[in-house]
Structure formats: structure tokens, C-alpha cells
Amino acid sequence: MTGSEATAHRRPVAVLKFGGSSFRTLASYGQLAEALSRRVAEDGTRLVVVVSGRPGETEQFRERLNQVNRHPEDETVAGLLTLADTVGAQLLATALHREGRTATVLAGHQLGLVTDSAFMWARLEHTDPEPLRAALHDNEVVVVPGGQAADKQGRPTWLGKNSSDLSAVAVAAAVGAGACEIHSDVDGIYSSDPHLVTGAQLLAEVSYNTAALMSLYGAKVLHRRAVRLAQRNRIEIVCRYNRAPFPAGSVIGSAGSSVAAVVLNQRSTALRYPTDELADQAFAVFHGANIDVVRLTSGPLVAITGGFVDLPEFQRRNGIVPGEYAGVPVTAVRGSQVATKLADGEEDALHVSQRLHDYVNRPGADVDPNAPLLEMQGA
Numbered sequence: 001m002t003g004s005e006a007t008a009h010r011r012p013v014a015v016l017k018f019g020g021s022s023f024r025t026l027a028s029y030g031q032l033a034e035a036l037s038r039r040v041a042e043d044g045t046r047l048v049v050v051v052s053g054r055p056g057e058t059e060q061f062r063e064r065l066n067q068v069n070r071h072p073e074d075e076t077v078a079g080l081l082t083l084a085d086t087v088g089a090q091l092l093a094t095a096l097h098r099e100g101r102t103a104t105v106l107a108g109h110q111l112g113l114v115t116d117s118a119f120m121w122a123r124l125e126h127t128d129p130e131p132l133r134a135a136l137h138d139n140e141v142v143v144v145p146g147g148q149a150a151d152k153q154g155r156p157t158w159l160g161k162n163s164s165d166l167s168a169v170a171v172a173a174a175v176g177a178g179a180c181e182i183h184s185d186v187d188g189i190y191s192s193d194p195h196l197v198t199g200a201q202l203l204a205e206v207s208y209n210t211a212a213l214m215s216l217y218g219a220k221v222l223h224r225r226a227v228r229l230a231q232r233n234r235i236e237i238v239c240r241y242n243r244a245p246f247p248a249g250s251v252i253g254s255a256g257s258s259v260a261a262v263v264l265n266q267r268s269t270a271l272r273y274p275t276d277e278l279a280d281q282a283f284a285v286f287h288g289a290n291i292d293v294v295r296l297t298s299g300p301l302v303a304i305t306g307g308f309v310d311l312p313e314f315q316r317r318n319g320i321v322p323g324e325y326a327g328v329p330v331t332a333v334r335g336s337q338v339a340t341k342l343a344d345g346e347e348d349a350l351h352v353s354q355r356l357h358d359y360v361n362r363p364g365a366d367v368d369p370n371a372p373l374l375e376m377q378g379a
């Protein structure tokens, strides 16, 4: 056993993630550093803190890139857009130094997360825990820019849009942590987006399967592959509000509530193809590129959930027949059951979600996890 391994075993390590919504102002860095410093002092833990860039910053990089080249190489997109998270990580590290804490930044190429070479939606293949262990040996806090990794040749790769959650769970698995604390501007997973749907309820316990289904269908709150990685490694995801004292709202683990959730993401797009066969082919291409996609069964339909895919460009490059815009998918999930309705655009998606949410959560509704959801198609 190396010295750093022995130390990592002696000291408990907590893994925390703070998304972009935690850094709306520059003052947020100092406030968070103060709270983290208190935790180090009071709990005697070392921390790995995964951070995202500030809200909108990743997309600002994308705009700048597109102004220079409308058709950039994936490797360049990955190299540039992940810098927003690097900036955030360095700002938090410097705020921690001001608090008198030892802290360092481990960027994707230093971290030990090795992916394939699908630069923009890379898949994790292997983790070397040694860089994290060594950094934890020398520092009270290790700050990790979310979404970053490297391929076998050491080239920077991106785990995809909103993938900081995935980084956090991968880091938790690497350091052997039993939990991963994910902080956001909501304290947990609700029965629908609480900023958009009236009456959305906090779900205290959510099963891995339900959380993964919700994010596959576009719920922004957690990254789908993060949920699956946590499930495989038996890591509990604890969702917390991003301001001290960081109250916990939901735990994602083996237990789950049977409440029906309605997934709304106005960036999701359903595409209709002339035949089922063409829809199957398009689905296979999106899926093969690691993009979150669902083959809807109610027709020759494919839903690209979560947005941030340049659909005309992607279809052109991959030589697939362009699908016709079919609306915004809104999906009800209960246990492992799903039912999707198509709304006529972003505005209509809000109304459809509210109606569906009211319907599935109506007083006296049958919440038997085995009851079919198909009746909701008429909601």
C-alpha cells in the first residue's frame, strides 16, 4: 500500500458537487469556501468538491466558438467548453486558500478518469484512483472541474452537457465514498420541475431506477449516467440545497416513493420519421453517439431529451434522414412505468405538464405502482 492510500484510509473523505446555480455571483465562491472550511474543521474530513462553471458560461464559450467556425471539430468543442468549469474550480480553490485551507485543482487530464475518444459525449472506461489519493494526501480540499476527463492518449474529453453530476459520482467511486452530496438551487427531486409546475412535491426517497428514468426523459436535476454509476457502485446520492446549512431533501438509493413524477424539459425535442424503420435507424445513431434519446413507441418517433444537440448538423454529419419536428415530449414516470405526451412547443409543454401533474396526483388517485399509466394519455 502506498503512503497516500494509507492516509486516504485513515481520513474520511466526503464528495460534494456544486452545480452552476451555486455560483450566480462571484461572492458565492467566498461564501462556499467559508462553509467548506468549517466542515473540514468540524468533521475532520477531507473533501473532494466537484464544481461547474457559472450559469451560462459553457454556452458563452460555444457561441464564441461558433462565431469563429460554424462546424468545429468535436475535439475542439470539448477542449474549449470544458474550460468554464476549470475557471470555476480555480476560483473556488483560491477562495479556499484565502480561508487558510490547502486546496488544489485536479483537471480532467490529471484526474485519472479515462474515457473513449467520443470527445463531446465521452464514456468513462476506466478510473485510476491514484491521482485523487495523492492530491488528498497533500490537501484538505481537492477541487475538480465537472464534466472533464481524458482519453487514453491524454487528450481532453467532455462527458457531455450537464455532466458534473457524473464526475462527482465517478470521483466518489474512485475514493470509495458511500455517498455523493449533490447541491443545487433545489433541495432535491420533485414530482415535477418546482420552478415550472405548481404543486410539485419533494420526493424524500427516489429509487435509482426512477431517477435514471426521469433524467433519461429529460429531467434536468440529475445526470442519468451518474445515477446508473451510483447504482452500480452502491453510492447513495444525497441531494442538498446549495446554501448553508445545506439541508438535504432527497436521497437516491435502493428505496423509492411510488409518487408519479412528470418530466418537463423545454429543450427536449421529438422527431417524427416517415417509417418505423427509419426511426429505429435514427435512434441507433443518436444512441451510438451517447446522446440521451428515447424511441417513443406511439409512432415512428424519437425523443432527443435534454437538448444541446445541434440536430441539423448531427443528422447531416451522420447521414440520417432528417426527422420532422413533432413537439416537446412531456413524460409521466411512476416506478418503471412511463407515458409520454407530445406538446406543441415550449409554451404548450408547460400547460401539458401542469395538466398531467394535476391528473396523476389528483386526490384519491390510484398510486399503485403496478397501475397502468396509459390512461393518462387522455389527461
Ligand SMILES: Nc1ncnc2c1ncn2[C@@H]1O[C@H](COP(=O)(O)OP(=O)(O)O)[C@@H](O)[C@H]1O
Pocket: 018, 019, 020, 021, 022, 052, 162, 183, 184, 185, 186, 188, 189, 190, 191, 192, 193, 194, 195, 219, 220, 221, 222, 261, 264
Ligand atoms: N423533477 C425535478 N425536481 C427538481 N428540479 C428539477 C426537476 N426537473 C427539472 N428540475 C430543474 O433542475 C434544476 C437544477 O438543475 P441544474 O439547473 O442543472 O442545477 P445545477 O446548476 O445546480 O446543476 C432546478 O432548478 C429545476 O428547475
Ligand SMILES: N[C@@H](CC(=O)OP(=O)(O)O)C(=O)O
Pocket: 018, 019, 020, 021, 052, 053, 058, 059, 081, 082, 084, 085, 146, 147, 160, 161, 162, 163, 164, 165
Ligand atoms: N459545463 C457544464 C456544467 C454543468 O454540468 O452544469 P450543471 O452541473 O450546473 O448542470 C455544462 O454546462 O454542461
